[in-house]
Every structure is written in C-alpha cells, then in structure tokens.
Amino acid sequence: MDEQTIDRLVERATAFYELSLDYLSSPEILYQLGIIVVAVVPGWLLAGLVEKKIEGAVRRIHGMRGLLRVIVAFLRRLQWFFMALFLGIAYIATRISGWPESNYLVYATMLLSTAWLVISAVSRIIRHRSIAKLFALVAWVYVAATLLGITDDIQAILDSAAIPVLKISLWQVMTALIAVGVLLWLALKLGNILDSRIQKTEDLTPSLRVLLGKITRISLMVFAVLIGMQLLNINLTALTVLSGAVGVGIGFGLQKVVSNFISGIIILLDQSIKPGDTITLGDTFGWIRELRARFVSVITRDGREYLIPNEDFITTQVVNWSFSDKYVRLDVPFGVSYESDPHEVIRLARDAAAAVDRVDARYKPPVCWMTEFGDSSINFLLRFWIDDPQHGMTNIRGTVLLALWDTFKENGINIPFPHREVIMRTPVTVEQRKGDEPAPDQS
16 A cells, blocks of 8 residues: 555544544433443343253254254353343434433344344354354444445445455455355355265266366366356456466475366376275375365274375375175184094085185185195195175184184084194103102202
C-alpha cells in the first residue's frame, strides 16, 4: 500500500472514532445500553437454570445421534436464545411506550444475538471445530456489518489495498477464499457421496473403483476452484507468477510427493495391487486395507498398520499372494520313525490335512511326498492349498501339524527325536552300592 492509501485509512479511522464517541455520549444511547443490560442479565441466569433441568432428560435419548447433537448444541446456546427473547420484548415495549425515541441499538443488538444463535447452531454441521468457528465468526461479522450499514465502506477500503505482484485486491482475496472454501466443502461432500456409490458397484474391480473415486474427487475440487475464480472475475493470468513458484517448489522440494502421487495412479491403472490383496514387501506381510493418493495402508497380522509410500510398490519387489487368484500353497515338512510304513504315513498325512477347515481340498487335494532317509527319521513334505492367506499362514501350518500329531498318535506312528551316544576314551568302573554307604575316596 502507498502513503496515500495509508493516510486515507488513518483519516477514516479517526473519523469513525470521533463519531463513535459522539454516538455513545448521547442520552438515548445510554438509556438503550441500560435496557440491554437489564434484558441480558436475566437471560444468562435463566439459561443456566433451564439447561441443568433439561440436559438430564436429553441425555437419555438413544438411537438418534443427529437429533441429540442438534439439541445439545441448542442447549449450549440457551443464553443467546433468552437474550434475543428478552431484547425482543424490550424492543416491542419501547416501540409501544415511545421511550426512548430511538431504539435502534436495542433492535440491532437483538438481531445480532439472534444471528449469532442461528449461525453458531448451523456451524455445528461442520465437523472440523476450527473451520466451524472460523465460519461462525466470518458469517457473524458479515451480518453485523450489514446491520450497521458499513459493508460498502469496508469493501472500498479492502478494494483500495491491492497485492502488487498478483494485481488482486484484498477484497477479491477474501471473497475468493470464502467462495472457494464453500465450493470446496460442497465438492468434498458431493465427492464422498459419489465415491460411496462407486464403491458399492459390484461390476467394477476394486482398483477401478478406487481410481474412479479419486478422479471424481480431484475433478470436483479443481472444478470448484475454477468456478470460484470465474465467479469473482479474477484474471487467471494474474496467477502465472504463483504457478511458476509452485512449479519450482515441486521441482525441488516436492519430488517425492509428486512421485508417490504418480505411482499411485500407475498402481490403480495396472491393477498390480488392490484392496484386500495379501502382500509381502520386504519384512512386511499383511493385507491391503486402502489405497491413498500418497501411500498404501497395509495391516499386518499383529494389528499394526503400515503406511507404505506408493513409490516403494513401483521400485521394489512385491510379493502379491492373491494377484492372479486367491489360492496359496503351503509346505509342512515332518519325519517319522523307520518302523513306520511310508505308504500308510502318506495316506494318513493327506487325510489329516484335508480334514482341516481352512485347507481347500476341493481346489487341489493335499499331497505328501517322501523326500529323504534322514539320520533318525524318514522325512516327508506335506503340501496343501488355502484360499484365505489374509487370515495368516503360520497359524494354519500349526493347525495342520496338530492334526498330524493327533492322527499319528491314533495310528501308532512314532515321531523320532535325535539320540546321542557318549564314548569314553578312558575305562570307567561302575560300582553298585547301598544308599547309606559313603562314596569311595577319589583322591
């Protein structure tokens, strides 16, 4: 801002200050201020009493969270309700009695309190508390400026203050932020509704549903920003400097962010992974819960949720246990004693594995092969298939081993364990003695 603009702002502020002093020093204004105090104090006291009596009954409402939230929000603002009510009564009384001659201050205070009551209640729709408070404050300031008739003056002041680089006034910036904020909020709500509809479409693959949902949300957000700019007659060429700075920032500081974003789009297009797939990436084994713009959410068997950048799925090796189909083959090695019949062992092992619930014997029946003659056992390898690797693989191996144990116990098949022979290089004399005889002296 130049010196002339600053001088004009100072002159207007000084004039407004002098006008306010003259206005507040008049007897009619002092009378109205007294009436406002008399109306406000009982309203605040009555609100505290009523809220305590009603809140207990309201808390007993079950099954209607939306209604309960609205009622509780209204109870928290009872003081504003009673304030507006008593001010309305005072306004009617002053109009009827004709004293004081001017009751505009009482009328304006009544409207402002009513506006704050409505705006603060409506702002409860916005779940983000900071944004809700900002919305309530901006809306109430606008209503107050409208009632005071100073909106044109405020607009003129903000129009005179411009940003030299962008050639945009502060008024355009404020209106653009408000308009774009409202449009983005509507775009996000509409995007969530459309995304939920897309996710319920069974004809589309999971990856395609995620891709269409993201494209819909991004398109609506970009469209909302462009519409907000056009509605405010903002020349988009004025943002070329800003877009150039953003481009330089992306080139230097946001390489990983852009890389992860592009990698996420590639993953969705080639459908290499999708929600519900069981994967192994490095030391991480789990199933994919969600595909996001920057990362992939992977939940492991111990309940941990890993947020893995999309770029890692492009540049490193990924084992997708359910890429082509959901079937996974598992191997369980075991051994039996040499006294056992290998043919009988193979039959019992296949039957024991097929009897386990998670083993999919209809897809491919379990097979068992004798692999070698070990030092103390005949070794076998049992192979079977499952169709739910996301439920874990160590646990199903343990279940199959327990089934083998029970089956071998029932059929008299022994599972050997290593034996050790100790050879003494010097002769050892073994003597048998009674328990009360002392041990011979070894010295």
